[in-house]
Amino acid sequence: MPLPGTLRTVAATRYVTPLREGGSLPGLVEGDDLGMYVLKFRGAGQGLKALVAEVVVGELARGLGLRVPELVLVDLDPDLGRAEPDEEVQELLRASGGRNLGSDFLPGSFDFTPAVRDPGPDLAARVLWLDALVLNVDRSWRNPNLLLWHREVWLIDHGAALYFHHRFAAGWAPATSYRFDAADHIMLGAAGSVEAAHEELAPRVPAAVDRAVTLIPDDWLDPVFGDPDTARSAYRSYFTARLADAPRWLADVEAARVARV
Template sequence: MDQVSGLRTVVATRYVTPFREGGSLPGLVEADDLGMYVLKFRGAGQGIKALVAEVVVGELARRLGFEVPEIVLVDLDPQLSKAEPDEEIQDLLNASGGINLGFDYLPGSFDFNPRVRDPGADLAARLLWLDTLVLNVDRSWRNPNMLLWHREVWLIDHGASLYFHHRWGPGWQPAAEYRYDASDHVMLPVAGSVTDADRALRPMVTAGVLTEVLALVPDEWLAADPAFDSPGDVRAAYRAFFEARLAQADTWVPAVEETRAARV
């Protein structure tokens, strides 16, 4: 196996089946290490920036103590499309040659809903804090994006986070504040103190952690961003966002607490 940006790289050897419940039509693939991975395609409608968000937020969550399936880079040969009878999937495979993103497949896992099984007030508050930090707009009761596997809650699907990067351009600077509506968050009704979660988690998001996580994103994905001159400039922009967002936490944490208090 090669090592690229600190993430393992595997080669897709067989396309197994699509997961049609996902908007980006992710698929299950087998790789040359004999592992099975949920593949997120670079050629999907959300584009490469969704894959960047998956890496940054997923690996940050892992470092903050959340369970996240192993993230790997998947080298995909479009020739795999020749064995696929579905024309839509053929087109997706043909548009996704090169490095894509994969997540370790968790066999036997199923969708987790905190309304059915209590995840614990502390975990709920921590996840609410994380999603507010990264502006994850896709963790509602309609689409929790959590799995239960081996009695643990696992986080998946962070491609809708960091939504600001779809609109940045030359000279971009972090906004003074970002709109985030926590009222629809799936963990809101069961979360404990977000203030306590902030005290625990904010000090863990250090400059070193941010540098480490951003270094995991392949240069070629960042080089494709027309708003910046180099991958280093893109990483600096993401770092600037996190630094500004953390500096604003004394504003948005109380706002989330107010929303939680109104819901309880």
């Protein structure tokens, strides 16, 4: 069992295959616990910031009652892929030695869209609201990042969220508002009231964020802040500012939803 305030850690024992659906070239690996994990590499294009976003948004979603595959820390020996014939994969593995992020592999799952199965207005609204909160620009009809597994909807792939952290610098403070365009969101046409979802979920955000940011490994956090606790506080301050700005972005998302319906 992991210690309180930490993710479970496994060691990768076998590189199984690359998964070419995502731009960051995740891979399927087997862990020393005999589990199978979709591995997100620290050496991929967006680097550690994408892994941080995966942890913060994934664990926030879990804390709000949404289904997210278990996230684990995966220790990777860069020599694990020596037999892999793809040079791109070999290079990625060599660049990713150390601690990476794994997501529990859901065997038999497949991409979910509302056209295949109605998620219900409440679930659709909660997912839409979450993505507006965290600035997740990567849950569109082109790339839903939702899986259907055991007849339930599971949220995956949040590395593109929290785009503000790519501009971290000394003295950074959150903006008073951030742009989020809901027009292409996969759940827009199926969602019920986003304002009702906000009333239900917003009071739970601070505690869920507090837990999520404690799960980020210290060495994944931006060193520009000088110490990990200050970096974690930057994420907390973003969510405080985003919730304070909720009347504006909720109105925008609700208007897009009503127009689609």
